[in-house]
Amino acid sequence: MIRRLTIFGVGLIGGSLALALRRAGTCEEVVGCSRSEDHLRQAVELGVIDRYSLDPAEAVAGADMVVLAVPLGAMGGVCAAIRDHLAPDAALTDVGSAKGSVVDAVREGFGELPHGFVPGHPIAGTERSGVAAAFPTLFQGRRVILTPLDTTDIGALAKVRTMWEETGAVVESMSVAHHDEILAATSHLPHLLAFGLVDSLARMGERDEIFRYAAGGFRDFTRIASSDPVMWRDICLSNREAILSVMAHYQEDLTMITEAVSRGDGERLLEIFQRAKAARDRFCE
Numbered sequence: 245m246i247r248r249l250t251i252f253g254v255g256l257i258g259g260s261l262a263l264a265l266r267r268a269g270t271c272e273e274v275v276g277c278s279r280s281e282d283h284l285r286q287a288v289e290l291g292v293i294d295r296y297s298l299d300p301a302e303a304v305a306g307a308d309m310v311v312l313a314v315p316l317g318a319m320g321g322v323c324a325a326i327r328d329h330l331a332p333d334a335a336l337t338d339v340g341s342a343k344g345s346v347v348d349a350v351r352e353g354f355g356e357l358p359h360g361f362v363p364g365h366p367i368a369g370t371e372r373s374g375v376a377a378a379f380p381t382l383f384q385g386r387r388v389i390l391t392p393l394d395t396t397d398i399g400a401l402a403k404v405r406t407m408w409e410e411t412g413a414v415v416e417s418m419s420v421a422h423h424d425e426i427l428a429a430t431s432h433l434p435h436l437l438a439f440g441l442v443d444s445l446a447r448m449g450e451r452d453e454i455f456r457y458a459a460g461g462f463r464d465f466t467r468i469a470s471s472d473p474v475m476w477r478d479i480c481l482s483n484r485e486a487i488l489s490v491m492a493h494y495q496e497d498l499t500m501i502t503e504a505v506s507r508g509d510g511e512r513l514l515e516i517f518q519r520a521k522a523a524r525d526r527f528c529e
């Protein structure tokens with residue numbers, strides 16, 4: 245049971261976590277903290293949090309669980325603001341989409357890594373942002389990756405794991421580096437491709453004429469290009485190395501497809517498409 249949960253950034257992810265824990269009945273009080281009082285007021289009205297404070301020190305007072313659910317670029321600032329106010333036995337976790345940069349930001353903000361810190365990442369979301377987009381079943385049956393550190397206290401790890409399990413998520417652990425490599429491939433690259441494709445077509449087509457003829461395939465492929473640009477800028481800046489490596493690999497493969505089209509090499513195209521279809525059909529089973 246969590247006595248007091250403080251969430252920094254009560255948006256899609258922070259808000260959905262609060263709603264899921266409230267629904268599970270495993271959290272006595274949820275306190276929100278963010279930059280915008282309007283958003284926090286809205287979070288109270290929607291029944292997402294019990295109360296809020298705009299002062300990070302006050303928000304974190306007495307909390308036994310603290311969740312950082314702000315954009316990646318804001319993690320360090322929040323840590324610096326709470327470093328002298330976090331209870332020594334509190335568990336501290338985050339939901340950031342890249343882990344290496346959050347670990348660096350927490351180390352810098354606190355001066356050293358707090359023992360209660362357990363980096364985490366729910367692999368669930370939508371293209372929408374803000375507390376109005378939050379819903380309690382977002383994490384149901386979805387994976388949450390924890391990347392515990394050498395400094396991480398085993399009790400804090402167990403507490404964070406239990407918190408996510410109470411939302412209906414399936415929790416797994418791996419190293420920070422492995423997380424960042426995998427997510428660069430399966431989440432960051434697809435978002436860059438979707439943003440890049442829509443931008444390219446938007447600049448190509450006069451008066452959006454091109455989108456008038458876009459149907460289901462285009463909609464499915466590009467849904468995630470409606471995601472928050474600030475969040476995705478931060479992710480690109482935070483996970484540069486891994487993203488560059490997977491992009492280089494993808495560019496080589498795209499060149500291979502381009503060359504097959506150029507040569508009129510139907511056999512090669514069929515081989516690639518059959519392999520891709522089999523992989524996706526397996527994944528979507």
Ligand SMILES: NC(=O)c1ccc[n+]([C@@H]2O[C@H](COP(=O)([O-])OP(=O)(O)OC[C@H]3O[C@@H](n4cnc5c(N)ncnc54)[C@H](O)[C@@H]3O)[C@@H](O)[C@H]2O)c1
Nearest residue numbers: 253254255256257278279314316318340341369370373374
């Ligand atoms: N959206 C997704 O699909 C998804 C999935 C998993 C993880 N994440 C991660 O979750 C985090 C939050 O993403 P989201 O989609 O919930 O975003 P969001 O925009 O819905 O919510 C972010 C919240 O943080 C607040 N905020 C922004 N800057 C702040 C600051 N300096 N101090 C305090 N509060 C601040 C905003 O007011 C907002 O309430 C990000 O780190 C993101 O990488 C997102």
Ligand SMILES: O=C(O)C(=O)C[C@]1(C(=O)O)C=C[C@@H](O)C=C1
Nearest residue numbers: 341366367368369370371431468
């Ligand atoms: O489904 C979506 O809209 C998402 O973008 C969710 C998604 C992803 O699957 O790539 C995006 C970012 C995250 O850090 C985790 C999940």
